[in-house]
Amino acid sequence: xxxxxxxxxxxxxxxxxxxxxxxxxxxxxxxxxxxxxxxxxxxxxxxxxxxxxxxxxxxxxxxxxxxxxxxxxxxxxxxxxxxxxxxxxxxxxxxxxxxxxxxxxxxxxxxxxxxxxxxxxxxxxxxxxxxxxxxxxxxxxxxxxxxxxxxxxxxxxxxxxxxxxxxxxxxxxxxxxxxxxxxxxxxxxxxxxxxxxxxxxxxxxxxxxxxxxxxxxxxxxxxxxxxxxxxxxxxxxxxxxxxxxxxxxxxxxxxxxxxxxxxxxxxxxxxxxxxxxxxxxxxxxxxxxxxxxxxxxxxxxxxxxxxxxxxxxxxxxxxxxxxxxxxxxxxxxxxxxxxxxxxxxxxxxxxxxxxxxxxxxxxxxxxxxxxxxxxxxxxxxxxxxxxxxxxxxxxxxxxxxxxxxxxxxxxxxxxxxxxxxxxxxxxxxxx
Amino acid sequence: xxxxxxxxxxxxxxxxxxxxxxxxxxxxxxxxxxxxxxxxxxxxxxxxxxxxxxxxxxxxxxxxxxxxxxxxxxxxxxxxxxxxxxxxxxxxxxxxxxxxxxxxxxxxxxxxxxxxxxxxxxxxxxxxxxxxxxxxxxxxxxxxxxxxxxxxxxxxxxxxxxxxxxxxxxxxxxxxxxxxxxxxxxxxxxxxxxxxxxxxxxxxxxxxxxxxxxxxxxxxxxxxxxxxxxxxxxxxxxxxxxxxxxxxxxxxxxxxxxxxxxxxxxxxxxx
Ligand SMILES: Nc1ncnc2c1ncn2[C@@H]1O[C@H](COP(=O)(O)OP(=O)(O)OP(=O)(O)O)[C@@H](O)[C@H]1O
Ligand SMILES: [Mg+2]
Numbered sequence: 001x002x003x004x005x006x007x008x009x010x011x012x013x014x015x016x017x018x019x020x021x022x023x024x025x026x027x028x029x030x031x032x033x034x035x036x037x038x039x040x041x042x043x044x045x046x047x048x049x050x051x052x053x054x055x056x057x058x059x060x061x062x063x064x065x066x067x068x069x070x071x072x073x074x075x076x077x078x079x080x081x082x083x084x085x086x087x088x089x090x091x092x093x094x095x096x097x098x099x100x101x102x103x104x105x106x107x108x109x110x111x112x113x114x115x116x117x118x119x120x121x122x123x124x125x126x127x128x129x130x131x132x133x134x135x136x137x138x139x140x141x142x143x144x145x146x147x148x149x150x151x152x153x154x155x156x157x158x159x160x161x162x163x164x165x166x167x168x169x170x171x172x173x174x175x176x177x178x179x180x181x182x183x184x185x186x187x188x189x190x191x192x193x194x195x196x197x198x199x200x201x202x203x204x205x206x207x208x209x210x211x212x213x214x215x216x217x218x219x220x221x222x223x224x225x226x227x228x229x230x231x232x233x234x235x236x237x238x239x240x241x242x243x244x245x246x247x248x249x250x251x252x253x254x255x256x257x258x259x260x261x262x263x264x265x266x267x268x269x270x271x272x273x274x275x276x277x278x279x280x281x282x283x284x285x286x287x288x289x290x291x292x293x294x295x296x297x298x299x300x301x302x303x304x305x306x307x308x309x310x311x312x313x314x315x316x317x318x319x320x321x322x323x324x325x326x327x328x329x330x331x332x333x334x335x336x337x338x339x340x341x342x343x344x345x346x347x348x349x350x351x352x353x354x355x356x357x358x359x360x361x362x363x364x365x366x367x368x369x370x371x372x373x374x375x376x377x378x379x380x381x382x383x384x385x386x387x388x389x390x391x392x393x394x395x396x397x398x399x400x401x402x403x404x405x406x407x408x409x410x411x412x413x414x415x416x417x418x419x420x421x422x423x424x425x426x427x428x429x430x431x
Numbered sequence: 432x433x434x435x436x437x438x439x440x441x442x443x444x445x446x447x448x449x450x451x452x453x454x455x456x457x458x459x460x461x462x463x464x465x466x467x468x469x470x471x472x473x474x475x476x477x478x479x480x481x482x483x484x485x486x487x488x489x490x491x492x493x494x495x496x497x498x499x500x501x502x503x504x505x506x507x508x509x510x511x512x513x514x515x516x517x518x519x520x521x522x523x524x525x526x527x528x529x530x531x532x533x534x535x536x537x538x539x540x541x542x543x544x545x546x547x548x549x550x551x552x553x554x555x556x557x558x559x560x561x562x563x564x565x566x567x568x569x570x571x572x573x574x575x576x577x578x579x580x581x582x583x584x585x586x587x588x589x590x591x592x593x594x595x596x597x598x599x600x601x602x603x604x605x606x607x608x609x610x611x612x613x614x615x616x617x618x619x620x621x622x623x624x625x626x627x628x629x630x631x632x633x634x635x636x637x638x639x640x641x642x643x644x645x646x647x648x649x650x651x652x653x654x655x656x657x658x659x660x661x662x663x664x665x666x667x668x669x670x671x672x673x674x675x676x677x678x679x680x681x682x683x684x685x686x687x688x689x690x691x692x693x694x695x696x697x698x699x700x701x702x
Contacts, residue, residue: 328510329547333561333613334537336529343560347551428551428593 064088074392092396096387103222103377104386114225117151154213162200166193218296222377231365234303242311267309275302280374307364314356318349351426358419362412379404459486461648467516476502478672489649491659494669500652504619508539537565540610544622546602548594555590558609580608584638600631604638620651668692
C-alpha cells in the first residue's frame with residue numbers, strides 16, 4: 001500500500017507485483033549453529049554440558065564395543081585375552097547363538113525349519129503391511145500359518161491340512177448362510193469347522209515317528225524364535241478379536257454388550273503375569289479331561305485375551321471419535337451393518353487407532369518375555385537360565401542383556417517406523 | 432392450542448388435489464405418513480404428523496429451530512425411529528425389520544447439512560460404494576453411472592480427489608451425486624445449503640432445481656425462501672413438533688393464516 005496517499009483509503013492496483021525469491025541465505029551451517037545451539041549464553045552452556053555428557057558415555061561404550069572379544073569359549077578365556085583392558089566378552093553371543101535364537105532343546109539338525117518359516121513369514125506379512133503389493137500374495141499369507149505350523153512343530157502333515165480344510169469349509173458355509181442371516185452364517189461356520197476337525201482327528205495317526213518332518217514338542221521351542229512366534233500369533237489374533245470386542249461393546253443387544261464389557265474390564269484388571277500362571281497351571285482344568293493342551297497354545301490364549309482387551313478399548317476410542325454423520329451417511333445409502341462397519345466405519349476408526357494399536361503391539365511383543373517366569377525358555381529365559389547358570393558364562397550380564405535389548409529394540413523400532421509410514425500413507429483428510 | 436390450529440388447516444387430500452392439476456404431480460402416493468408421533472425420552476418431538484407426498488412433488492419444510500423438521504425427514508428413512516403411527520414409503524411400511532429399512536433407504540436418497548461424505552474414499556469411490564455393495568452392480572458399470580452423475584452436478588474432473596480437497600459447495604454436489612447413483616425415487620434434503628457460503632449456495636440450489644425439473648420427488652428442509660417460491664409446489668411450516676400450516680408457495684408467503692407462521696415469515700423475510 002505504499003503508493004496510496006496517507007489521507008485516502010481508496011486504492012486501485014495498477015501494476016502486478018511479480019513473485020520474488022525469499023531474502024538471501026537464511027541457511028548455512030554457522031547460522032544454524034548460532035540459532036539452535038548457541039542462541040543465548042545459557043543455551044551455549046547447556047550445549048557444552050550436553051556434549052560433555054555424550055563424550056563421557058561414548059568414551060565408555062565405544063572401547064567396550066570395539067575392543068570386544070568374539071571368539072573365546074568361556075568368560076575366563078575372555079579375561080585372559082583382554083588382560084584388564086576394557087572390552088566386552090561377545091564370545092558368549094557367537095558361542096551360544098543357536099541357543100539364543102532357537103532355545104536349547106530344539107533339534108540341532110532341524111534349525112533350517114524355523115529359518116524357512118521365518119523367510120516365509122517375511123513374504124506372508126508383506127502384502128498385509130504394504131497394500132500396493134499384488135493382492136494375489138494374500139493367498140500365500142492365508143496358507144502361511146499352516147505351513148509355518150508344520151515346519152516348526154513337524155509331525156503329520158495331516159494336522160495343518162485338517163485345520164485348513166475345517167476353516168475353508170467354515171468359510172464357505174458362512175458365505176452361503178450369510179445371505180440370509182449373519183448369525184446363521186457365523187454359527188453354521190463354527191459348527192462346520194468343528195465337525196470337520198473332529199472327523200479329521202480320526203485320520204491323524206497316533207504314531208508320528210514316520211512323519212516327513214520329525215515332530216518337535218512345544219516345550220522344545222525357545223529363544224528369540226519363541227518371542228517372535230508368540231508376538232506374531234498373538235498380535236494377529238488379538239486384532240480381529242479386539243475389533244469384535246469393540247463392536248460388541250457398542251452393540252444394541254444387551255447380552256452381547258455385557259459379555260464384552262465384563263470380558264474387557266476383567267482382563268484389563270488382572271496382571272498379565274497372573275494370567276500366565278493361570279495358563280501354566282490352571283487352564284488345563286478347563287479343557288476336557290484326558291486332553292493335554294499344549295502350553296504354547298495356553299499361553300497364546302492368555303496373551304491374546306489380554307492384548308485384545310486393550311486393543312478393543314483403543315478401537316472403541318477410534319469409533320467414538322468418528323462423527324455421527326459417518327454412520328448416518330452409510331445408513332442413508334442402505335448399507336447394512338456389516339457393510340457399513342467394514343467399508344465406512346472400521347477403516348476410519350482403525351486409522352485413528354493406529355498409534356494406540358501399535359503401542360499395544362509393541363508392548364505385547366516385549367511382554368512375551370514374561371513367559372520366562374513360567375519356565376518357558378524364550379530369549380530372556382535362555383539368558384537367565386541355561387546360559388548365565390553355566391560355568392563358562394556365569395557373569396556376562398551386559399553383553400547378553402544388551403543383545404536381547406538390541407533384538408527387541410530393532411523389532412519394535414521397525415514396527416513404530418512402519419506405523420508412521422502407514423499413517424502418512426492413509427492421510428486423505430487433508431486437514 | 433395445537434388441535435385448534437390444526438383443524439383450521441386444509442387437510443392433505445384437498446391440497447394434493449389442487450396440486451395435481453396445477454403442477455403436474457401424479458396421483459401416485461410416494462410417501463404416506465399417518466398420525467405419526469415421536470418422543471425423545473419423554474420429550475414429544477413430533478405430534479400427530481399427517482402428510483401424503485405424491486410422486487413428483489417438491490415440498491419445502493420450514494420452521495423455527497428445534498421445531499422437529501430434521502427429525503421428521505429423518506424418520507422417513509428410519510434414521511430416527513418413530514414410536515406411534517404409520518410411515519409408508521413407496522408402498523413399503525416402515526417397521527423395525529432391518530431388511531425392510533435397508534430397502535427403503537436404498538430407494539430414498541438423503542443429503543445432509545454437513546454432507547457426510549466418506550473422507551477415506553475418493554469422490555468416485557464415494558459414489559460407487561453403495562451401488563456396488565447394495566445394488567450389486569459391476570464396478571465398471573457403477574463407475575460409468577457415477578461419472579454420469581458427477582458430470583450432471585458439474586464436477587467430473589474432481590472424481591479422483593478426496594472429499595477434504597473440495598470446497599463445501601462441491602462436497603454437497605458430490606453428496607447429491609452419491610445419492611443419485613442409487614437411482615432413488617425420492618430425495619430428502621436436510622438444510623443442504625446452511626453450512627455453505629453464499630456463492631456456493633447457488634451452485635447447490637441450481638443442482639437441486641435441475642433435479643426438480645426432471646420430476647424427482649423431493650422433500651427439502653431449507654430456509655432458502657427463494658428456492659421454495661420457485662421450485663416447491665407445497666410449503667410446510669412446522670412449529671413445536673406439529674405441522675402448523677401448509678399451502679402452495681404463493682399463498683403461503685403472501686397470505687399466511689396462522690399467527691406463528693406470520694411471525695416466522697416476518698422474522699425470516701422482513702428485515
Ligand atoms: N437425539 C436427540 N435426543 C434428544 N432430543 C433431541 C435429539 N435430537 C433432537 N432433539 C430435540 O428435538 C427437537 C427437534 O430437533 P430437530 O433437529 O428435528 O429440529 P430442527 O427443526 O431440525 O431444528 P434446526 O432448524 O435447528 O435444525 C429439538 O428440540 C432438539 O433439541
Ligand atoms: Mg435440523
